[in-house]
Amino acid sequence: VCAFEPNAIVSDACASYETLDHINAGLHPYINAITTNTDFFSFYRLNLYNKKCPFWDDEGGMCGNIACAVNTLENEDDVPLVWRAKELGKLEGPKAQHPDRLEQQEREAQRPLKGQLGADVGESCVLEYDDECDERDYCIPEDERSGSKGDYVSLVDNPERFTGYGGAGAHQVWEAIYRENCFAKPQPEKDNEELSTGMSSSPFGFSNLQQAQAAQDLRNVIKEHGVQQGLEKAIAKGDSSWPFDENLEFEDSCVEKRVFYRVISGMHASISTHLCNEFLNQTTGEWGPNVDCYAQRLHHHPERISNLYFNYALLLRAAGKLRAHMSNYQFCSADPQQDLLTKGLVLSLANAIPAGPEIFDESTMFVGPEAVGLKEDFRNRFRNVSRVMDCVGCDKCRLWGKLQTAGYGTALKILFEFDENDSSNDPPLRRTELVALVNTLDRVSTSLNSIREFRKMLEAREARE
Ligand code: FAD
Numbered sequence: 001v002c003a004f005e006p007n008a009i010v011s012d013a014c015a016s017y018e019t020l021d022h023i024n025a026g027l028h029p030y031i032n033a034i035t036t037n038t039d040f041f042s043f044y045r046l047n048l049y050n051k052k053c054p055f056w057d058d059e060g061g062m063c064g065n066i067a068c069a070v071n072t073l074e075n076e077d078d079v080p081l082v083w084r085a086k087e088l089g090k091l092e093g094p095k096a097q098h099p100d101r102l103e104q105q106e107r108e109a110q111r112p113l114k115g116q117l118g119a120d121v122g123e124s125c126v127l128e129y130d131d132e133c134d135e136r137d138y139c140i141p142e143d144e145r146s147g148s149k150g151d152y153v154s155l156v157d158n159p160e161r162f163t164g165y166g167g168a169g170a171h172q173v174w175e176a177i178y179r180e181n182c183f184a185k186p187q188p189e190k191d192n193e194e195l196s197t198g199m200s201s202s203p204f205g206f207s208n209l210q211q212a213q214a215a216q217d218l219r220n221v222i223k224e225h226g227v228q229q230g231l232e233k234a235i236a237k238g239d240s241s242w243p244f245d246e247n248l249e250f251e252d253s254c255v256e257k258r259v260f261y262r263v264i265s266g267m268h269a270s271i272s273t274h275l276c277n278e279f280l281n282q283t284t285g286e287w288g289p290n291v292d293c294y295a296q297r298l299h300h301h302p303e304r305i306s307n308l309y310f311n312y313a314l315l316l317r318a319a320g321k322l323r324a325h326m327s328n329y330q331f332c333s334a335d336p337q338q339d340l341l342t343k344g345l346v347l348s349l350a351n352a353i354p355a356g357p358e359i360f361d362e363s364t365m366f367v368g369p370e371a372v373g374l375k376e377d378f379r380n381r382f383r384n385v386s387r388v389m390d391c392v393g394c395d396k397c398r399l400w401g402k403l404q405t406a407g408y409g410t411a412l413k414i415l416f417e418f419d420e421n422d423s424s425n426d427p428p429l430r431r432t433e434l435v436a437l438v439n440t441l442d443r444v445s446t447s448l449n450s451i452r453e454f455r456k457m458l459e460a461r462e463a464r465e
Contacts, residue, residue, distance in 0.1 A: 044152065
């Protein structure tokens with residue numbers, strides 16, 4: 001295995017798709033068992049309902065939510081209840097309340113003191129009200145956003161799949177997220193308010209990165225399949241009504257900006273893969289893979305699939321970097337048997353991940369004279385992406401959007417703030433961060449499997465035609 005090079009625009013030459021697919025075939029069963037069979041990793045604490053969108057008015061008639069954006073109430077009345085977008089987007093299953101502070105203190109009093117367990121007791125045993133914002137975080141901790149602890153939600157009971165959420169409301173959110181990518185180039189026309197929120201007003205500011213990738217992808221396709229198919233692909237992509245053009249050329253772009261864009265685009269690609277793979281056929285009422293959905297959103301956009309693989313490499317590297325941390329981790333679920341099982345699974349996974357920067361080498365990032373400022377900018381912009389998630393107008397989508405943003409934020413924190421050889425200065429890792437990281441890895445790992453299946457389905461269909 002050789003490293004997935006963050007500096008390369010499309011880097012399937014080295015850590016190839018096949019290599020990552022091969023690694024994933026071995027790891028997926030562990031990842032999936034951890035996220036579905038353990039309480040620790042299948043319940044996620046977040047603040048889903050109590051926060052307003054901080055960037056625009058998502059109430060009333062403004063197109064920030066599903067009711068006004070796509071499925072107006074009149075339209076929804078025309079479809080059976082179970083197929084209505086709002087019904088599909090609802091959360092299901094038991095939703096445990098977070099124990100209040102007194103209850104937590106009582107539980108804590110029953111646990112052995114930190115000193116009695118030794119110096120290596122994990123942070124998870126320091127109960128969750130101890131969550132504090134660390135300046136090295138890439139996400140806004142849920143508590144800090146609202147002052148409330150939120151609820152535990154079962155991730156198993158609320159699978160990420162097609163919900164019917166879309167249209168102007170969803171586009172507004174994606175647009176705001178991609179706009180966060182226009183950093184590193186000072187924008188003198190920004191006023192102070194924009195600077196303080198980090199939101200840019202330039203509609204094309206972010207697209208440099210996409211343009212470079214698209215151009216490079218096009219060159220690769222032309223090299224591999226000839227000019228005709230390359231041009232066909234370019235034309236096929238040109239019909240988007242999306243305000244940002246993924247196909248334009250551009251010049252300068254530093255590796256950090258490219259990585260930022262690829263993380264977002266790869267996350268978007270994974271969400272698209274899940275909703276296409278568990279799609280509701282509104283004619284038969286059955287759930288299943290929708291090949292057209294895959295072809296349209298992913299297959300005809302190879303750079304999105306490339307970004308998905310990129311994210312897999314990035315998340316794996318971060319999870320692998322936690323190996324030593326996890327061997328000392330206390331799971332503290334109040335059920336010692338469960339904790340043993342959880343720990344066994346997590347260690348099996350950690351040991352199966354290729355060691356060192358073999359899959360993804362982050363050491364080329366944030367070096368040089370601008371490193372400190374660039375890193376801070378990168379971090380602030382990623383925090384803004386996590387804030388934008390409060391603008392998602394569908395409960396289930398918001399749940400998975402928040403979880404995955406937190407998962408990538410955790411991965412970035414581990415990649416850039418953790419020292420594999422000396423953990424003494426590592427920032428603390430919250431339970432919610434760990435849960436988000438492993439579930440995000442599961443999302444992408446499952447997406448890679450789905451993409452392989454979709455490819456086969458598409459080939460079979462083309463062979464029949
Ligand atoms: P969108 O996916 O909305 O994309 C908008 C534009 O972005 C496209 O036209 C294209 O130009 C560009 N684009 C698309 N993909 C990429 C990519 N990978 N990289 C770069 N650019 C890209 N819907 C569900 O059914 N289930 C969910 O769980 C769900 N979760 C969501 C979570 C979040 C945070 C958000 C914002 C939306 C979610 N949605 C979900 C909605 C879903 O992502 C789409 O917005 C919706 O299906 C409409 O799709 P679309 O074809 O209009 O394009």
